[in-house]
Amino acid sequence: MTPEPAAPPPVLLTRHTYTSITNKIAGIVLREGTGRVWLLAFGIGLALFGMLGVAITVLLYAGIGIWGVNIPVAWGFAITNFVWWIGIGHAGTLISAILHLLRQSWRQSINRFAEAMTIFAVMCAGLFPLLHLGRPQFFYWLLPYPNTMSLWPQFRSPLVWDVFAVSTYFTISLVFWYVGLIPDLATLRDRSQSRIGRAVYGVFALGWRGSARHWQRYEMAYLLLAGLATPLVISVHTVVSFDFAVAQLPGWHSTVFPPYFVAGAIYSGFAMVVVLTIPLRAAYGLQDIITERHLQNMAKIMLATGLVVTYGYALEAFMAWYSDNPYERYVQWNRLLGPYGWAYWVTLLCNVGIPQLLWLQRVRRSAAGLFLVSCVVLVGMWFERFVIVVESLHRDFLPSSWGTYWPTKWDFMTFFGTFGLFLTFFMLFVRFVPMISISEMRLLLEEKEEEQAVS
Amino acid sequence: MKTSSRLWGLVAEFESPTTLLVAAHRVREAGYRRIDAHVPFAIEGLPEALGFGRTGIPFLVLCGALLGAAGGYFMEWYGMAIWYPLNVGGRPLNSWPLFIPITFELAVLVGGLTAVAGMLLLNRLPMPYHPLFNVPRFARATQDRFFLAVEATDARFDRRATAEFLRDLGASEVSEVAR
Numbered sequence: 001m002t003p004e005p006a007a008p009p010p011v012l013l014t015r016h017t018y019t020s021i022t023n024k025i026a027g028i029v030l031r032e033g034t035g036r037v038w039l040l041a042f043g044i045g046l047a048l049f050g051m052l053g054v055a056i057t058v059l060l061y062a063g064i065g066i067w068g069v070n071i072p073v074a075w076g077f078a079i080t081n082f083v084w085w086i087g088i089g090h091a092g093t094l095i096s097a098i099l100h101l102l103r104q105s106w107r108q109s110i111n112r113f114a115e116a117m118t119i120f121a122v123m124c125a126g127l128f129p130l131l132h133l134g135r136p137q138f139f140y141w142l143l144p145y146p147n148t149m150s151l152w153p154q155f156r157s158p159l160v161w162d163v164f165a166v167s168t169y170f171t172i173s174l175v176f177w178y179v180g181l182i183p184d185l186a187t188l189r190d191r192s193q194s195r196i197g198r199a200v201y202g203v204f205a206l207g208w209r210g211s212a213r214h215w216q217r218y219e220m221a222y223l224l225l226a227g228l229a230t231p232l233v234i235s236v237h238t239v240v241s242f243d244f245a246v247a248q249l250p251g252w253h254s255t256v257f258p259p260y261f262v263a264g265a266i267y268s269g270f271a272m273v274v275v276l277t278i279p280l281r282a283a284y285g286l287q288d289i290i291t292e293r294h295l296q297n298m299a300k301i302m303l304a305t306g307l308v309v310t311y312g313y314a315l316e317a318f319m320a321w322y323s324d325n326p327y328e329r330y331v332q333w334n335r336l337l338g339p340y341g342w343a344y345w346v347t348l349l350c351n352v353g354i355p356q357l358l359w360l361q362r363v364r365r366s367a368a369g370l371f372l373v374s375c376v377v378l379v380g381m382w383f384e385r386f387v388i389v390v391e392s393l394h395r396d397f398l399p400s401s402w403g404t405y406w407p408t409k410w411d412f413m414t415f416f417g418t419f420g421l422f423l424t425f426f427m428l429f430v431r432f433v434p435m436i437s438i439s440e441m442r443l444l445l446e447e448k449e450e451e452q453a454v455s
Numbered sequence: 456m457k458t459s460s461r462l463w464g465l466v467a468e469f470e471s472p473t474t475l476l477v478a479a480h481r482v483r484e485a486g487y488r489r490i491d492a493h494v495p496f497a498i499e500g501l502p503e504a505l506g507f508g509r510t511g512i513p514f515l516v517l518c519g520a521l522l523g524a525a526g527g528y529f530m531e532w533y534g535m536a537i538w539y540p541l542n543v544g545g546r547p548l549n550s551w552p553l554f555i556p557i558t559f560e561l562a563v564l565v566g567g568l569t570a571v572a573g574m575l576l577l578n579r580l581p582m583p584y585h586p587l588f589n590v591p592r593f594a595r596a597t598q599d600r601f602f603l604a605v606e607a608t609d610a611r612f613d614r615r616a617t618a619e620f621l622r623d624l625g626a627s628e629v630s631e632v633a634r
Contacts, residue, residue, distance in 0.1 A: 210597055212502055215502075217573075218574055
């Protein structure tokens with residue numbers, strides 16, 4: 001007989017009551033003043049956000065010639081960053097929708113800020129294709145609307161599917177997050193000491209009073225939203241991968257792209273959740289609510305999705321050989337040894353090599369170790385997208401259409417500027433909205449008490 | 456009577472979800488019908504205890520999703536095959552497999568928005584004023600206390616007897632709610 005496995009660490013550490021958990025989480029928002037750590041993070045965010053503003057202003061004035069993109073590599077940083085950011089958003093929806101359907105109650109401690117992360121990441125992502133249009137003032141040409149030329153968008157094009165997928169994803173993520181927020185906004189309305197607080201939270205709480213009839217409909221709507229968001233999140237990165245896979249270019253035209261993109265999205269998304277969770281729980285003393293259990297579970301999901309991504313890399317190499325297509329073979333050799341070979345090796349090191357440390361319980365258990373591995377994964381996933389975008393574009397079928405791509409300082413300013421956008425919004429969220437769902441924590445408490453009553 | 460017309464009902468406060476659940480069962484058994492509970496989180500079994508029926512939301516969402524899907528496909532087919540037919544490499548004008556992604560996205564979009572709008576409208580939210588907000592202790596309904604409200608319009612409602620009954624069920628406090 002195998003020995004009984006050790007019980008997993010608990011989801012909640014301290015013996016909280018309904019009152020204490022409400023006080024603790026609402027207190028973060030309602031207590032006076034802002035911490036020094038918050039101000040520092042917000043300041044950094046705002047500075048980078050300002051840099052983004054400069055980069056965009058110059059871009060609108062001068063045109064995208066200031067970026068490094070040109071024919072043949074017309075996509076460059078903009079599309080790399082778009083795919084990377086939108087992938088990060090996927091973990092938030094996975095936590096809030098898929099884990100809700102699977103009744104994983106540990107998700108209740110982290111779903112709120114993971115959903116906020118999704119919204120802000122999709123905002124950063126959406127910025128890139130819009131700026132990349134070249135004439136962003138005509139963004140509405142992407143949408144079907146009655147126009148004097150009586151033209152429609154080409155609905156057979158994956159790029160148009162992307163418009164629908166990303167805008168649906170943003171809208172549904174936003175309403176999902178807001179619906180989850182309504183009971184907590186009512187809590188803040190009823191606890192706020194200031195007139196402005198009561199008025200503002202009151203307006204957004206919509207007069208929620210916790211009626212059992214309301215809760216019943218609320219729970220049903222929430223469940224159905226989770227059910228709709230689950231296939232949605234998978235469809236979004238699938239459609240993003242179609243932007244590549246439907247094209248004929250060697251290295252892009254591949255059926256492994258949709259699952260490989262979705263797994264990569266969840267991989268990088270969980271890495272981002274871990275990177276946000278570890279400083280947040282330390283700064284606000286939330287170790288009793290976001291416990292080792294949460295970190296370990298996220299580490300295991302990263303390990304699993306990382307292996308799917310590894311399988312994607314292996315299959316790309318295998319298909320290049322097995323297809324016996326000279327162009328596909330060339331792309332694979334070029335990935336390994338070409339002018340951007342170093343980027344592919346960084347990808348392999350960061351996404352395949354270093355994350356294998358997560359097999360060790362010592363790494364999964366140490367906050368610092370997990371934080372570092374997650375940062376490495378974020379870097380690796382960015383390089384993966386860079387390799388996908390640039391590698392196939394810079395060497396296609398005809399040597400006469402070969403070229404190289406090198407980003408300019410404006411590319412870097414725009415990319416790092418979006419971190420500012422993300423950080424600024426995220427810090428505002430942490431300051432003004434409960435970052436953990438209070439009503440779901442009460443539910444978790446009740447379930448825990450029932451378990452104890454049974455055992 | 457003047458006093459009763461100014462009275463919206465009674466609200467009883469309970470310390471735990473378990474006592475509230477038992478009380479809800481008993482109040483319903485005693486024949487009260489215009490009752491509702493106000494609680495800080497969704498308690499399993501509470502809607503059944505209060506005798507609430509189905510929510511009707513799943514059907515609305517199904518209609519919304521089907522409408523989104525049908526509308527999405529119609530838009531693509533009409534735009535690509537009727538309004539501005541464009542022959543791309545001899546592919547069929549009604550190239551349905553390529554129309555599926557947008558059809559699906561619009562089904563999710565309209566279905567999801569229907570779920571939210573349906574929930575809010577059926578709940579009559581936003582509702583800035585409700586008589587229960589007049590009770591100072593009711594602020595804890597969104598925090599850590601569990602409330603059971605009986606409306607004065609209920610056929611069995613009696614100001615004194617109902618209050619007594621609620622106290623017997625373990626309510627720590629019973630308050631009158633002004634209209």
